Amino acid sequence: xxxxxxxxxxxxxxxxxxxxxxxxxxxxxxxxxxxxxxxxxxxxxxxxxxxxxxxxxxxxxxxxxxxxxxxxxxxxxxxxxxxxxxxxxxxxxxxxxxxxxxxxxxxxxxxxxxxxxxxxxxxxxxxxxxxxxxxxxxxxxxxxxxxxxxxxxxxxxxxxxxxxxxxxxxxxxxxxxxxxxxxxxxxxxxxxxxxxxxxxxxxxxxxxxxxxxxxxxxxxxxxxxxxxxxxxxxxxxxxxxxxxxxxxxxxxxxxxxxxxxxxxxxxxxxxxxxxxxxxxxxxxxxxxxxxxxxxxxxxxxxxxxxxxxxxxxxxxxxxxxxxxxxxxxxxxxxxxxxxxxxxxxxxxxxxxxxxxxxxxxxxxxxxxxxxxxxxxxxxxxxxxxxxxxxxxxxxxxxxxxxxxxxxxxxxxxxxxxxxxxxxxxxxxxxxxxxxxxxxxxxxxxxxxxxxxxxxxxxxxxxxxxxxxxxxxxxxxxxxxxxxxxxxxxxxxxxxxxxxxxxxxxxxxxxxxxxxxxxxxxxxxxxxxxxxxxxxxxxxxxxxxxxxxxxxxxxxxxxxxxxxxxxxxxxxxxxxxxxxxxxxxxxxxxxxxxxxxxxxxxxxxxxxxxxxxxxxxxxxxxxxxxxxxxxxxxxxxxxxxxxxxxxxxxxxxxxxxxxxxxxxxxxxxxxxxxxxxx
Amino acid sequence: xxxxxxxxxxxxxxxxxxxxxxxxxxxxxxxxxxxxxxxxxxxxxxxxxxxxxxxxxxxxxxxxxxxxxxxxxxxxxxxxxxxxxxxxxxxxxxxxxxxxxxxxxxxxxxxxxxxxxxxxxxxxxxxxxxxxxxxxxxxxxxxxxxxxxxxxxxxxxxxxxxxxxxxxxxxxxxxxxxxxxxxxxxxxxxxxxxxxxxxxxxxxxxxxxxxxxxx
Numbered sequence: 001x002x003x004x005x006x007x008x009x010x011x012x013x014x015x016x017x018x019x020x021x022x023x024x025x026x027x028x029x030x031x032x033x034x035x036x037x038x039x040x041x042x043x044x045x046x047x048x049x050x051x052x053x054x055x056x057x058x059x060x061x062x063x064x065x066x067x068x069x070x071x072x073x074x075x076x077x078x079x080x081x082x083x084x085x086x087x088x089x090x091x092x093x094x095x096x097x098x099x100x101x102x103x104x105x106x107x108x109x110x111x112x113x114x115x116x117x118x119x120x121x122x123x124x125x126x127x128x129x130x131x132x133x134x135x136x137x138x139x140x141x142x143x144x145x146x147x148x149x150x151x152x153x154x155x156x157x158x159x160x161x162x163x164x165x166x167x168x169x170x171x172x173x174x175x176x177x178x179x180x181x182x183x184x185x186x187x188x189x190x191x192x193x194x195x196x197x198x199x200x201x202x203x204x205x206x207x208x209x210x211x212x213x214x215x216x217x218x219x220x221x222x223x224x225x226x227x228x229x230x231x232x233x234x235x236x237x238x239x240x241x242x243x244x245x246x247x248x249x250x251x252x253x254x255x256x257x258x259x260x261x262x263x264x265x266x267x268x269x270x271x272x273x274x275x276x277x278x279x280x281x282x283x284x285x286x287x288x289x290x291x292x293x294x295x296x297x298x299x300x301x302x303x304x305x306x307x308x309x310x311x312x313x314x315x316x317x318x319x320x321x322x323x324x325x326x327x328x329x330x331x332x333x334x335x336x337x338x339x340x341x342x343x344x345x346x347x348x349x350x351x352x353x354x355x356x357x358x359x360x361x362x363x364x365x366x367x368x369x370x371x372x373x374x375x376x377x378x379x380x381x382x383x384x385x386x387x388x389x390x391x392x393x394x395x396x397x398x399x400x401x402x403x404x405x406x407x408x409x410x411x412x413x414x415x416x417x418x419x420x421x422x423x424x425x426x427x428x429x430x431x432x433x434x435x436x437x438x439x440x441x442x443x444x445x446x447x448x449x450x451x452x453x454x455x456x457x458x459x460x461x462x463x464x465x466x467x468x469x470x471x472x473x474x475x476x477x478x479x480x481x482x483x484x485x486x487x488x489x490x491x492x493x494x495x496x497x498x499x500x501x502x503x504x505x506x507x508x509x510x511x512x513x514x515x516x517x518x519x520x521x522x523x524x525x526x527x528x529x530x531x532x533x534x535x536x537x538x539x540x541x542x543x544x545x546x547x548x549x550x551x552x553x554x555x556x557x558x559x560x561x562x563x564x565x566x567x568x569x570x571x572x573x574x575x576x577x578x579x580x581x582x583x584x585x586x587x588x589x590x591x592x593x594x595x596x597x598x599x600x601x602x603x604x605x606x607x608x609x610x611x612x613x614x615x616x617x618x619x620x621x622x623x624x625x626x627x628x629x630x631x632x633x634x635x636x637x638x639x640x641x642x643x644x645x646x647x648x649x650x651x652x653x654x655x656x657x658x659x660x661x662x663x664x665x666x667x668x669x670x671x672x673x674x675x676x677x
Numbered sequence: 678x679x680x681x682x683x684x685x686x687x688x689x690x691x692x693x694x695x696x697x698x699x700x701x702x703x704x705x706x707x708x709x710x711x712x713x714x715x716x717x718x719x720x721x722x723x724x725x726x727x728x729x730x731x732x733x734x735x736x737x738x739x740x741x742x743x744x745x746x747x748x749x750x751x752x753x754x755x756x757x758x759x760x761x762x763x764x765x766x767x768x769x770x771x772x773x774x775x776x777x778x779x780x781x782x783x784x785x786x787x788x789x790x791x792x793x794x795x796x797x798x799x800x801x802x803x804x805x806x807x808x809x810x811x812x813x814x815x816x817x818x819x820x821x822x823x824x825x826x827x828x829x830x831x832x833x834x835x836x837x838x839x840x841x842x843x844x845x846x847x848x849x850x851x852x853x854x855x856x857x858x859x860x861x862x863x864x865x866x867x868x869x870x871x872x873x874x875x876x877x878x879x880x881x882x883x884x885x886x887x888x889x890x891x892x
Contacts, residue, residue: 454725458723458757465756587722
């Protein structure tokens with residue numbers, strides 16, 4: 001849509017050159033811009049209240065409209081507008097052509113107003129957001145962007161035939177400007193105008209920002225949905241714009257061709273053709289740039305949510321200013337063009353080529369400057385919009401960015417967070433390690449691992465079996481046989497009674513002594529008891545303890561084994577010894593049961609001896625380990641904990657002894673059964 | 678030494694029975710150690726082996742009682758049948774006598790174990806096919822007639838050894854799932870969740886302490 005406007009405006013420029021000779025003093029350029037400079041809110045009101053009136057009297061002169069507008073102006077951009085406005089009024093009264101143009105302009109206005117009104121009837125809530133963007137050409141571009149394609153078509157039709165008139169109008173303005181301000185001051189005026197409007201714009205932008213930020217916080221998901229839909233629409237429309245673009249290009253081209261034909265009379269065909277070609281290129285580039293930046297701006301703006309009047313107004317103003325700037329720049333271009341042409345007129349045809357070269361260069365320079373300026377402005381706008389949008393997204397569900405600020409403030413202690421996480425992980429690892437260590441030092445578990453438990457279970461089964469057998473024999477026997485058997489049984493039981501304390505045998509025993517005693521004790525059993533396992537374990541334990549103690553005595557602290565390790569080893573050794581003892585008792589029971597020649601009394605005495613040796617040995621092992629632990633406690637940082645470990649070793653040693661004694665007790669029925677054979 | 682995972686959910690008691698020299702201990706050794714023991718000494722009474730396996734995502738500790746095959750220990754080994762969840766009945770495919778004694782072993786097993794005990798027939802030494810004395814078909818027929826699971830295995834090569842132990846475990850586990858095996862029954866041969874090691878285990882399961890106190 002914007003393209004269309006630019007194209008039309010291109011025609012204006014061309015025509016202006018034509019009308020230079022005729023020196024039409026009328027202008028309507030100011031009117032094209034004034035409404036855009038208006039405060040959007042007032043504009044809405046104005047449109048809403050007076051649209052009907054305007055429809056009824058479309059022939060009403062622009063002067064009235066202007067005075068109306070002037071009355072309602074509140075924004076501080078009055079400087080610019082008044083200047084233009086006065087100029088406009090002055091000239092309008094003079095020129096009948098201008099009147100016509102104004103009428104045309106108001107026609108356009110009315111068309112837009114109608115469209116908007118129609119829309120407003122359908123959806124009143126949309127009115128404020130769209131009312132602000134309805135007045136002139138560039139506004140239409142925005143308006144149409146937000147309206148369905150239907151609208152676009154409708155407005156295109158009346159516009160196209162008018163382009164000639166509008167062109168004339170614009171052209172007259174330029175020529176008037178040139179005459180009024182003089183050739184030298186023209187560029188300065190352009191600058192002044194631009195700065196004045198920029199000031200206004202900045203103020204508006206500032207205001208809008210404040211309001212915007214407040215509003216964005218409350219953007220609801222529903223709105224966001226709507227926005228998404230709008231964006232889709234816009235994208236569609238944009239694509240349609242692109243379709244229109246080539247047509248517009250053609251239009252402008254044909255217009256320039258026309259101009260070229262008429263120009264040839266005074267400028268020289270080839271010369272003008274070149275410049276017009278350059279112009280067409282300039283316009284195409286500028287139109288494209290503006291369109292792109294505008295399109296992007298519109299999309300992003302629309303994406304923010306419900307487009308509020310202020311924002312729209314701001315957008316419009318920006319666009320207006322851009323246009324204004326463009327126009328002024330192009331005017332300047334044209335001026336140079338005119339200058340050139342004048343020069344060309346004066347200069348003989350022989351020198352023509354040289355001057356053309358110079359002018360061509362200067363126009364290219366200007367083109368570059370203009371385009372660069374536009375790109376910069378457009379880029380800044382886009383950046384601003386992106387920035388706004390980013391803030392909005394950031395603030396979504398987090399008013400005042402409190403949460404996010406809090407998050408970022410924690411960044412300072414990130415290292416601490418990491419350290420804590422590490423400590424936590426280490427603690428967990430430690431716990432797992434502890435549980436594993438506890439398992440390693442758990443007597444029963446280790447006892448089971450060494451098959452002590454299952455041997456005990458098997459022994460128990462045998463014991464029960466024997467007991468059942470014994471009971472059945474006792475039931476079946478009678479008389480003297482029974483009394484004799486009962487006496488023998490009691491005898492065995494008495495032998496198997498373990499003395500309460502066997503301190504007498506608590507001699508200091510070394511590995512060799514212990515082995516001798518065990519082997520001697522086993523001999524009397526009459527069955528092959530494998531004492532190798534027990535002896536091996538015993539030797540291993542003693543060797544370990546000696547190594548440990550010698551390490552502790554040496555000053556080399558690196559080699560010192562920790563109390564925990566000593567404890568673990570002690571428990572493991574005890575469990576192993578116990579398991580192997582139980583296993584040997586179990587084996588003894590099995591072998592005794594298959595033994596042909598039983599002598600239960602002897603067996604009982606031997607087994608009692610074995611039990612005594614085993615239990616004393618278990619306590620000896622425990623003592624050796626606790627000595628080792630005591631030495632460790634002296635070096636330890638935590639003697640209390642080490643003392644607890646020592647206690648634990650003695651406790652498990654007692655536990656171990658009780659297992660051995662239990663196993664021995666389970667053997668009694670096995671021995672007794674021997675009596676019945 | 679002690680090693681491996683201990684967080685098993687069940688303990689299954691297996692008993693390996695069969696004539697002397699059929700390779701019971703070798704089968705156990707192959708299963709627990711994955712090695713073949715060339716000259717295996719005669720087993721005295723009973724020896725034990727354990728291995729933790731996984732069935733249907735459940736870790737199960739197999740407590741295997743490898744009994745002595747010698748006839749003189751027969752009385753002793755009979756004491757150990759009780760409470761076996763699985764019974765691996767082994768014969769030697771190169772020695773017909775070991776196969777012929779199966780009915781005797783089966784009678785013992787049936788009498789001394791509970792009805793839900795899974796009995797698995799293993800024809801060992803299948804690597805010695807040239808010296809085969811018992812055909813697969815006839816053994817298979819015997820197994821089918823008696824409702825036994827059957828496989829020919831080799832403790833030497835390890836062929837079908839794992840399968841025999843694992844299939845038995847699966848069958849037992851299925852029995853538990855089906856509710857045919859009462860875990861609370863003392864003779865089920867299955868202990869549930871012994872993963873909390875402690876003195877309680879010993880006291881509850883074996884009542885050793887109680888018996889001793891009574892003495």
